[in-house]
Amino acid sequence: MNVIDTLITDRTQADVINRTPLKCAADYVCLNRVEQACAYIAENLGVSIQTKTWNMEEWRKESEMTRIRNNIDTLINAFYVKSTTPNLTARIRYETVKEANDIETILRDIDDLYNSMIGGKNRLSFRLGSKTLGVR
Secondary structure (H helix, E strand, O other), rough: OHHHOEEEOOOOOHHHHHOOOOOOOOOOOHHHHHHHHHHEEEHHOOOOOOOOOOOOOOOOOOOHHHHHHHHHHHHHOOOOOOOOOOOOOOOOOOOOOOHHHHHHHHHHHHHHHHHHHHHHHHHHHHHHHHOOOOOO
16 A cells, blocks of 8 residues: 555544544645655655655644645646546635645646556556557
8 A cells, every 4th residue: 555545534523522533624644645656756756745754743833734835735736637627726724624635636646647647557558568550
């Protein structure tokens, strides 16, 4: 399982109220998951971004949320998103469940499209390599 498989896109308000494990909206576990997903996608796309590892004692700072937003924006601009991909907010604040879900949905969508492209290359090369070409 890679970090993309751990992204959470189906949080509910009840998850936040009940503090459902892993379905946080903005704790250090959530931030680390987003940072790791950004790093993973950036490596696949060959782009440079700045990430960090969060610890439990850290507070979210505006500058760090801006950095994360810029990272996600860099990934969007380096590749593609689906027509159904949510828009990236102007500022990341983690004020709503929707915002938290949208951030991780954007990352999942970029990775899905990247993997579709890679898979397409592999299928194409396999099919071309197994078919007789030309008139024989």
